[in-house]
Each structure stands twice: as C-alpha cells, then as structure tokens.
Amino acid sequence: MDRGRVKSYRRRSSIVSQKLQVTDRSFMEIDEAHSIGKNHGGCILGIRTRLKDVSNGLANSKELVKVLNRVCGLDDKHPSSMSLVSALYAELDRTGIHVDQLIREQRSNHEGIEHLMRRFAEQKLVWKRSERDRIHDTVACIAEELEMEKKLRRGTERLNKKLGKELADTAVALSKAMKEVESENRAKEILEQVCDELARGIGEERATVEELKRELAKAHEEMEKEREMLQFADVLREERVQMKLSEAKYHFEEKNAVVEKLRNELEAYLGTKLNEENVHGSLNLQRIRELKAYLKKIDFGSGQMVKQVADKLNVMDGEECEAVDSADSDLHPIDLNMDNNDMCYKWSYARRNIAEGGSNKFPIEKDSKERKSLSETKYLASQAEAHDYEDEIKRYRSVKS
Known part of the structure; x- marks a missing residue:
C-alpha cells in the first residue's frame, strides 16, 4: 500500500514538472517571437533610410549632371564629353526610376508587414490569454494534487506509526517465541536424555525378551505337536x-x-x-x-x-x-x-x-x-x-x- 502511494506521488510530481517545463518553453517561444519581430522592424527601417539616402544621392547627382551639362554647353569644344554627360544623365534617370520603384515596393511590403504584425499581435494576445487560462488551470490542478499528496502523506504517516507499533509488538512476540523455543529445546534435550536412558534399559532387557520369545515359540511348537497328536x-x-x-x-x-x-x-x-x-x-x-x-x-x-x-x-x-x-x-x-x-x-x-x-x-x-x-x-x-x-x-x- 505504501509503495503504491509512493509510486503515485512520484508519477504526479513528474506530471507537474512536465507541465511546468511546457509552460516555460511556451514563454520562451513568445519572447523569441517578440524579439524577432522587433529585429525585423528595425531592419525594415534601416533599409528605408538607406533607400532615402540613395534617392537623395541620385537627386544630387542629377543636379550635378545638369550643372555639368550647362558648363559643357557653354564650351562646345568637347563633343565626347557631351555624349558622356548625356549618357550619365540617362543612367541616373533610370537608376532613380529603379530606386523609386524599390521605395514603392518597400512601402507596400512595409504595409503588409505591419498588417501581419498587427495580426500577430492579436494572435499573441489570444494565445497569451489561453496560455494564462491553461496555466491557471494547471496551477489549480497542481494545488489539488498537492493537497491530495498532503492527505496521502498524513495517511502514510499514520500508517507508518501503526506499522511501527505492529513492528514493536512483533518484536515483543518474537522475543517471547524465542524464549519458548529455548524452553522447548531444553525440554527436548531432557526428553532425549530420558529416551537414551530408556534405550539403554531396553537394550539390556532385549536379551531377556529374546529368550522369552524363544521359549514361547518352543512352547507353541510343543502345543501344536500335542494338538496334532490329540487330533490323530x-x-x-x-x-x-x-x-x-x-x-x-x-x-x-x-x-x-x-x-x-x-x-x-x-x-x-x-x-x-x-x-x-x-x-x-x-x-x-x-x-x-x-x-x-x-x-x-x-x-x-x-x-x-x-x-x-x-x-x-x-x-x-x-x-x-x-x-x-x-x-x-x-x-x-x-x-x-x-x-x-x-x-x-x-x-x-x-x-x-x-x-x-x-x-x-x-x-x-x-x-x-x-x-x-x-x-x-x-x-x-x-x-x-x-x-x-x-x-x-x-x-x-x-x-x-
């Protein structure tokens, strides 16, 4: 009975520890997700600032190209420079278009990410509530199990006291039984001595008994012979x-x-x-x-x-x-x-x-x-x-x- 109670107590304690470990893991996952979201938002803001810097640099480059084109227009002696400037200007326009496109895409992606973050925050709140309720239920179950374990411990203590008393009584009975066994052994030794003496007396009288048996057999034979003679x-x-x-x-x-x-x-x-x-x-x-x-x-x-x-x-x-x-x-x-x-x-x-x-x-x-x-x-x-x-x-x- 005590072993069964100890096993059930260990099983319940292991279940409680497993539940606590699951709860700790869930909290750690929530923290990691929150930190990942913060880092992602920071990365998005950094990319946005860089794109703005690139767009500003392109605008400044265009202005410089315009200034250079005006300078080159005043001096018609370098036609190759003019073609190079025009090509540079075209390339800067195309780069600006690509940068604007990237900024628009980044804005759209930022809106989607913000939407996802809002949904994630909502789901996070729901999950936190459910986890809080589950943790509350787990704690209540653990409290009930602890109360039951306390009761079992009290019962086990009472049973241990009872077993201690029974063990003491058993020890007293064992001591009495040992005394009785010792007395029986002494009586057995005395009886063996008496039996040995009787055996010696029987051995001494055995010859007399054998002689009487032979005489009895002889008398019986004589009686049988006389009976046969009388019958004849x-x-x-x-x-x-x-x-x-x-x-x-x-x-x-x-x-x-x-x-x-x-x-x-x-x-x-x-x-x-x-x-x-x-x-x-x-x-x-x-x-x-x-x-x-x-x-x-x-x-x-x-x-x-x-x-x-x-x-x-x-x-x-x-x-x-x-x-x-x-x-x-x-x-x-x-x-x-x-x-x-x-x-x-x-x-x-x-x-x-x-x-x-x-x-x-x-x-x-x-x-x-x-x-x-x-x-x-x-x-x-x-x-x-x-x-x-x-x-x-x-x-x-x-x-x-």
Whole structure:
C-alpha cells in the first residue's frame, strides 16, 4: 500500500514538472517571437533610410549632371564629353526610376508587414490569454494534487506509526517465541536424555525378551505337536468306534436273521400243527396260540428295548453336556438312528483337545446258527442285546469324561 502511494506521488510530481517545463518553453517561444519581430522592424527601417539616402544621392547627382551639362554647353569644344554627360544623365534617370520603384515596393511590403504584425499581435494576445487560462488551470490542478499528496502523506504517516507499533509488538512476540523455543529445546534435550536412558534399559532387557520369545515359540511348537497328536488320537478313536459299530451291526443283523429264520420256521410249524389240531381237537390249540403270541412279543420287544436305551442315552447326554465347559471341549451328542426291521444304529461325535482315555471292548458272543429250542434262542438274544447296550453306555460315558 505504501509503495503504491509512493509510486503515485512520484508519477504526479513528474506530471507537474512536465507541465511546468511546457509552460516555460511556451514563454520562451513568445519572447523569441517578440524579439524577432522587433529585429525585423528595425531592419525594415534601416533599409528605408538607406533607400532615402540613395534617392537623395541620385537627386544630387542629377543636379550635378545638369550643372555639368550647362558648363559643357557653354564650351562646345568637347563633343565626347557631351555624349558622356548625356549618357550619365540617362543612367541616373533610370537608376532613380529603379530606386523609386524599390521605395514603392518597400512601402507596400512595409504595409503588409505591419498588417501581419498587427495580426500577430492579436494572435499573441489570444494565445497569451489561453496560455494564462491553461496555466491557471494547471496551477489549480497542481494545488489539488498537492493537497491530495498532503492527505496521502498524513495517511502514510499514520500508517507508518501503526506499522511501527505492529513492528514493536512483533518484536515483543518474537522475543517471547524465542524464549519458548529455548524452553522447548531444553525440554527436548531432557526428553532425549530420558529416551537414551530408556534405550539403554531396553537394550539390556532385549536379551531377556529374546529368550522369552524363544521359549514361547518352543512352547507353541510343543502345543501344536500335542494338538496334532490329540487330533490323530481322536481320528483313531473314531475309526475304532466305527469299526466296532460296524462289527456290532453285522453280528446284530446276523442274530436278527437267525431269529427271523427261527420265527418263520416256528410259524410254519405252528401253522401245520394248528391245522392238525383242528382235526383232533382243541386241547393243544390254546398252547399253540400262546406260543405264537409269545414269539410276536419277542420280535417287537427288542425294538422297544432299543428305543428305551436310546432315550436313556439322550437324557444322559443332555445332562453331561450342560456340565462340561464349552471352552475346554466341543462335544456333540450321540445320534442313534434305529430301524425296527434291521435294528441297526449309527453314532458320531467330535471332540477337541481332550486327554486320551481308555475304551472298553465290545464283547461279542458268537451264537450258533442253529437253535434247538425257543427258550434258548430267547435267552441268548436278550443277553446279547442287554450286554451290547451296557457296553455302549459305558463307552459313551468314557468318551464324555
């Protein structure tokens, strides 16, 4: 802002100086023209006086020629002199005529010059008036510009005072900032010292940390190995259970086939006996019917017994699952899918990170394919089923634990 004002002030001052120079030049031109006019008038007056002197000299020469002619007329002895005098007289007349003509031309030129001088004087007065008005306007403009420059100077002075105050405030703020920077530098040095001490402490404890990391990695590897071993043990246990289940299923189906075969044979036999007894009498009819009902009871009692055992296992499974923590082990209940026709069942489980425990073997008793009596068949089937169910319950509890 100050620079702009200074530039405008310089520009205005240069304009004013240029105007003053133009005015001075105009005044100098006026003076030169006036002096030239005076000199020209003086030259004209000098020429006029000289021409008058020439004309006067010619008139005197004519008078002298006349006197000489009269003298020569009295003496007729010199004819050549007479001719010379006449020629001189003629030449003087012609010169006088030329001088008179020059005087007339000079007069006419003098009148034109006077006319031009009058016009020049009039134009000079008009030009002086216009120049005076222009100079007056220029002076008024210069006065206005000077007044404006004064105002600008006052504003600049006020602005300089304001800038001086701001500069003083800035110097105070700078001193405060320097003090703050020095305090921050001291705090930074203290912090660097503390950091160096901490770094030295960390360097001392780095070996301990590395040792702990190695121990942790070793423990992690051992844990991974144990986990893999437990997973492998779970897989082996599951495969063994599946093998035992398939073996039990096979023996159970074999026993069911034998029982079914005996039942069919007994029904056929009882049917023939029933037909024979219808002929002889109804003495043994009641016994045959009781035996048939007993066979039906044996056939369907095994399925009901399997259902009861499955319900009991499900109840025990729910109670034990509520007692076991879910973070330590993930157990799924045994699912028993049973069919009344083939009496087959399947079970599956999944367990993670458990201690390996012992498993009971399934004692499977081999029954002979041929039964001699109905009571022996009933006894063997019921004993095998009860023993299998007890073994299954014991195995389930051992797996749960």
